[in-house]
Amino acid sequence: MATKRDFCRLKRTDGLTIMVLDQILIDWAHLSILTLAIGFLLHEVGMLSLGHAGLLLTGAYCWALWARGDLSLVSALSAAAVFLLLMALTSLRVQDDIFAVVTLALAEALRFFVLGAYELTGGSVGLGPVPRSDWVASSHGAQLLALVTGTVVVSVAVLLLARWPGVVLGSIRDGELLSQGIGINTGLTRFMAFALTGVVAEVVGGLQVAYFGVATPQMGELDVSLQSVAAAMLAWPMWRQGRPGRSAIGFLLGAGAITIAPPLLRQLIREGVDVAVLRQALFGALLFGLVHPRSPFSRLLERS
């Protein structure tokens, strides 16, 4: 069994290791951007969405169809907008915990649609290979694209949340009836928040297709949303009302912890244990521990 020291000894001179590290970095970047979307929606507006993976899937397929020449740019953007609008209009009819479940159901519906429309989407095999330039398909290109996207998302978040829109969102989160009483259109504001974060999720889907060169239904599974939710919850100690920059750092760190855990486990436990099962169990334990009142995680979050 490999030890921690073995893992630390790995040098970048090993070609395979460089590839693995690059892959981790790209996964981290993509998860971070998705976590920014889900995290801001959760902490700033108080809406837990389990359906952003479905929007990610929509973005991925729209990008793939456009890149393959099956759809024009306007048609692809329109299709992405229509799916986002459908999800927003349906899920925003309900609130709180029901909203989370409805978004999850709609994401599943999108995934089933992708699986069913095999003539358009390739079914369970996916849509690929997607033609793209070598630079976009390279690790450095993907990292730079993710960095630029992340910077834009954080900049927009800082511009919006550090000013009055952040206060408006906070008032809706803390008391919707009160905010309605002072003249805030809560329905429209919630719709705008959901739509903005949905666009970010769709962009992440596009980035993933640009790098991997294939769009698959697995991109829209519940696990993708759960990872982002877990990262956003890990970032809770860093969150402050009106301090989006600080929150963004928290989301980056949370996403980093979620991304690094599986390869670290693979390095530490190489034999004897089915690592995929162990990873799944640990992820479940983390998710449960984050909300259980007696767990160290939860106590840490409450103390902070």
Place this chain on the structure above:
Amino acid sequence: MIPSIVDGVIASSAVVCLALAYGITYGMLGVMDLTLSARFASAAFASWWVAQTFYASKNPVFAPAVWIGAIGGATILTVLLWMAMAPLTRRAPLVVLIGSLGLVTMTEAGFQAVFGTTAKVFTGYPTETGVFFMGTTATPLQLTAAGYAILAVLLTAIVLANTGFGDKLHAIAEDPEVARCVFGLNVAKLTRQAILFTALLIGPAGMLYAVSHGATAVTGHNFGLIAFISTIVAGRRRPLAAAGIALVLTVLGTVFTRWNMAEWIAFTTVTCSVVIMAHQLIQRRKLTVRARAALYGTALVGGIVLAEALANFALRTLPEGGQSYHIPSAYQPLFPYLVIGVALLWRPKGIFADSKERMV
């Protein structure tokens, strides 16, 4: 047309039992616990273990120990999961939701570690010949499962309507604080009893499902979400309506890819018109929930019978292409979600929710 519907009714037994359980845990107790599908899987594995250990060459449906094993498996996991979940229920519903998702993930990993990823098949289950039933063919096992689902619905209806336990549950569902402070009910104890009652409901359903489909770590997950959404679509405090919605969704999912164009045209024009007319009638009069459910059910059945007659007529008049066109079967899982989307857009508080009720 009607044989397809009968097929759907027969296939819906497991999802109906799960919807009943969700209707009690979420609909009545307000606990957003998504671990019911994991308990369903535990019943499947427990019954498989009992059957393979003691009755390897016997039909498991006729072995009482297998039924007891299924209920025991579901009950043990229910107790364990509830011990973990109970502290969360004092917090916000979102906390319960995330915690239960974490528990589902852990339980699934646990099942995979213990039983592996391949489906566990009941070797003692014999090859059965189908029984001709209302225009379709069903195996005795399918009929047993459908019979059990009917029994579960009747049992739940009797318990909720005619027992003191049911009255107390209704009181908790209306307002837990009032139930505790005014009526002096022990809410925690009653909640535990209700959760155990759901284990009794889904245990045999898990066993009957596993006998035909095999037991895997994700048994129950595929239709667990449909069952839960049925509870939301039905409205709070309506476990029987949740079971009804689950039944309708499964039937519509079954017929979605089986019906040809003539049958769909007949269904959408006649059946939907009759149901909408019944809805208009119901809206104008102040009726009880039971009367509304009965009227909706009657309208649906009457509409289907009328649609069958129209479809038979249309089959003779439609061009060949229209008769033979079927929606591709790959879209089958999508249909219940489409119905759910439409239902939520129509009545976000739930179809059977009171007009003044604010569910969400």
